Amino acid sequence: MIEFKNISKSYRKGTKAVDDLSFTVNDGEIFGFLGPNGAGKSTTIRMLTGILGIDEGQILLDGHDISKDPLNAKKTFGYVADDPDQFLTLKGIEYLNFMADIYDVKDRKEKIETLTKRFEIFDALNSRIESYSHGMRQKIIICGCLMHEPKNWILDEPMTGLDPKSSFDLKTRMREHADAGNCVFFSTHVLDVAEKICDRVGIINKGKLLFVGSLDEMKETFKEDATLEQLFLEITGNAA
Template identity: 65%
Template sequence: MIELSYITKSYNGKGKAVDNVTLTVNGGEIFGFLGPNGAGKTTTIKMMTGIAKPDKGTIRMNGYDVAADPIQAKKQFGYVPDSPDLFLRLKGLEYLNFMADMYEVPKPLRKERIETLGRRFDMEQALSDPIQSYSHGMRQKIVIMGVLIHDPEVWILDEPLTGLDPKSSYTLKEMMREHAAAGKTVFFSTHVLEVAEKLCDRVAIINKGDILFCGTFKEMQERFQSDLSLEKLFLELTGDE
């Protein structure tokens, strides 16, 4: 479960990148976080993960306060950033073992998980190669694998499908469904509204730091008395701001 309570963030004392945002993301659901470029999505995610500090408000991961109890809070989630260009000098397997060490995953268990993830993402043959030799899509896959190595309760994914080939994209969406079906939490931002419409249990739309809507796609249609697609409703919502 993720709980954001009245979080606000501004940069250089200018306009608020995120303004008084309150959201609850429950276990057992896939939650989509949507908004145009510069809307506040990545700033919100950076505050959720402890990379950025909110000016005010509280953030909890499975009940642990990210500011007051950062170590326990960070053990609850796995975070895929919007850029996969990390630890490029390491080989794929070295990176996965580094991530497993960080989260104290026992050696027999990590071996099993690396084999399973490598098979699901078709990365078994590439793990002995340096990450800097990988394509963008392969880098995205190794980052996702590293995030999942400790089997976190909460997944926080910032544009996770970018650069993935169709097979890997399908695999990740399948894994997101499996994770939610097990009663765990998936929070992901995306620009691909068609994917959000098919995959998410609920969505929130943010623009200029404000949450314009939070709920199911059906609730959105009922609220705006429209049978338009999520894409068209999104454009209507964010275009008039």
């Protein structure tokens, strides 16, 4: 479970990138975090993962405060950053072994084989990540993140660059993971994906949380027969 309690963050005095954000991502659900460019999504995710400090408020991951108990909080999640150009000088297998060492994964051979075969990058494991295509880099980062079977998945734009099969696989795994009582928190610009797989969504704009709830609740509140795209545009004030 991920709990955001009155989170605020300012980069410059007087301008809040994230302003008093409060919501909970429950176990057993896929939560989509939506918002236009510059809305504060990345800042929120960076605070959630401990990359950015929090000015005000508290973020709890399975009860562990990311600011006060960072190590235990970090052990509860797997994070896929929006930029897959990471650890480029390492070979795929070296990266996965490195992640397995960090998270002390016991049956690493089996997990590496299962994950990489599922994402169809097993044959490329002996090559450096810098030689991978954008999609392959995204896949190897996802494999590294999922290998230790974290309870909470935090995925920043995870579908970007993935081919249809891998995208489908990842969505299936997200569903399976949530159905097993775990929590999936992901940001996306692809509203179709959010509409199809999210149990609940949060919409943020200009640092403020505008809506949290299921698609049905959103329709009840705004328009009965609108799509998520139409609702999103209306909520964020971008409707024509």
